[in-house]
Ligand SMILES: Nc1ncnc2c1ncn2[C@@H]1O[C@H](COP(=O)(O)OP(=O)(O)OP(=O)(O)O)[C@@H](O)[C@H]1O
């Protein structure tokens with residue numbers, strides 16, 4: 001198996017402090033027990049509404065957030081602890097692209113320096129080698145070496161995201177975490193950036209953790225999908241299973257919220273949406289614990305898990 005990264009029972013709880021003594025009075029269960037398995041060259045979509053805990057998962061994996069509980073196993077070794085001797089190798093192999101690379105790039109630095117930053121942190125290339133490497137990377141995302149002497153503000157939002165993608169793979173990492181990488185862009189530009197991400201993936205055999213609040217965006221990107229609600233996964237499975245055989249009402253709600261482009265189906269789409277809303281409001285107790293917490297995931301088949309109290313036989317069409 002080509003699984004290189006395993007996330008086990010990941011929890012991140014933020015303390016809420018209040019009162020005169022600033023004592024901890026409660027916790028936000030931002031991430032409350034999730035498991036993930038990453039294989040080489042695949043895209044994992046992570047979808048859920050605002051505040052469901054998506055970015056917190058990304059930050060915890062990359063080491064920007066301390067784990068309350070759980071483990072991160074990279075190539076068979078526990079790297080959850082920042083003192084781990086394998087940590088630097090792990091950091092090199094897990095990179096991140098942000099939603100808004102304008103604010104994550106230093107505006108006073110030229111693109112060469114921005115691109116070379118990861119290289120300078122982890123390798124000993126000469127300035128000539130750096131330039132060559134940066135030009136090669138830019139070329140893959142459709143830019144020329146002329147970009148190297150320019151500054152971030154001289155590029156469009158889409159171009160900056162392409163530069164962000166190129167920089168993220170400079171060290172040939174195993175995983176790139178992309179947190180809403182195209183959400184700030186116009187639709188036509190979104191498609192373009194996604195295409196470059198796919199091309200980069202083919203070239204580098206990199207895996208993506210693709211975070212989005214929009215199922216429509218990850219649909220064309222993901223091999224596997226995790227649907228997140230209140231810090232837990234309501235459903236996890238292959239792209240096919242999630243889109244064609246959704247089981248949890250929360251997944252169905254997200255699916256029915258994808259805008260429909262075909263005007264002939266608009267009426268049916270609206271009816272389906274109303275039906276799902278009704279089911280959600282009338283039968284919520286079937287889908288959530290009494291406290292409102294999402295149940296533990298249970299296996300339906302080899303490609304599909306759902307968080308229900310019990311799962312019976314679930315209808316399954318032949319997978320492509
Ligand atoms: N540093 C923090 N301290 C306290 N609570 C936090 C902190 N960071 C995030 N949270 C809370 O944790 C929960 C999950 O936040 P997170 O940013 O992971 O959500 P998200 O799914 O990425 O949302 P969005 O789609 O809006 O980006 C939210 O309730 C948020 O308010």
Ligand SMILES: [Mg+2]
Nearest residue numbers: 054055056179
């Ligand atoms: Mg977020």
